Amino acid sequence: MYSIGVRKIIHVDMDAFFAAVEQRNHPEYRGKPVVVGGSPDSRGVVSTCSYEARKFGIHSAMPTKQAYKLCPQAIFVHDHHFSDYKEVSEQIREIFYDYTDLVEPLSLDEAFLDVTVNRKNNPSATRIAEEIRARIKEKTQLTASAGVSYNKFIAKIASDVHKPDGITVVPPAEAADFVAQLPIRKFWGVGEVTEKKMRSLGIHTGADLRKFELYQLIEWFGKSGPYFYNAARGIDDRPVENSRVRKSIGREITLARDIVDRIEVERILREIAGDIEKTMARYQALASTVTLKVKFHDFQCVTRSISLDHPIHRATDMVSFVDGLVTKTEVGKKPLRLLGISLSGLSGGGFDEYDPQPELPFDS
Ligand code: TTP
């Protein structure tokens, strides 16, 4: 379906997230309009509501008072149960990381994945998205929707098309038509203000937006101009930014045959350290803890660590500390089946300036 060089991007978004968690946790809420957010005196706004409540016209950010008028019989959940939402959020992220490290969460309930290259060597992004949705349902008893395309902009909009519990695939050949028919509000980055402005300029759909030259869009929308110009043409080159903090960098080798010989063990450890040094250089990282992991033929697994006063990144330093750790194990006496080194307490590179807030575009 995709030609070589085209990226495969998935956007996954949970359905009616907070409300769905409440319905899962309270079976008596299921199949009913549920509104989350606002206080018992009807002040505040709706965080989200179940699809049953959406039929009454209730939606996120609506004053709870108005929601009450639209559907007085709805179940109003005033307390957010953030620890429950967070737990689900972590569960779904674990599933994503099973496929790739290129995961960019946008909020608790949604993320982009770049699966062009993936751990399962699965060439079909659509099949991966279906697998992920099935695994999310199995693990959390909640449904997610997915959009599959060749860039973030289209994948994000696509995940919304067949909500709830749906998937939408937009291959490159269909992108132009898909974008042309989109109401302007659906464009990622178009909030209320921009929508008003666009409508006043006679821009109501993607097709309308496409009629304008780049300089014109820059004049009207400033630095968002080029984004809109490209988006109207189905172009969005922004990469999926992996925002997971790496806590360690390491490598382990399962040996082809069990070994006892210390010299051979040292040779393998030097090889592992050499690989780790390359990764450390790529991240420009330093580490203040070195851990040795060994697994013996009887599957007994032992780890030994040392904390350092001065952080290291070179293979020779790793090897000298690991040699010390080896003497604290039965290596050389019992046959070994696995050897590994891992470095933690990372600093330098991006490790100590991690910003967990992904940048959201414009005014949405
Ligand atoms: P969304 O994914 O925007 O909404 P949703 O998951 O409730 O519904 P759906 O995706 O099926 O349309 O937001 C995820 C959660 O973020 C949502 O459950 C509640 C919270 N949220 C707010 O607290 N305030 C808001 O204005 C929005 C939009 C979401």
Ligand code: MG
């Ligand atoms: Mg959602």
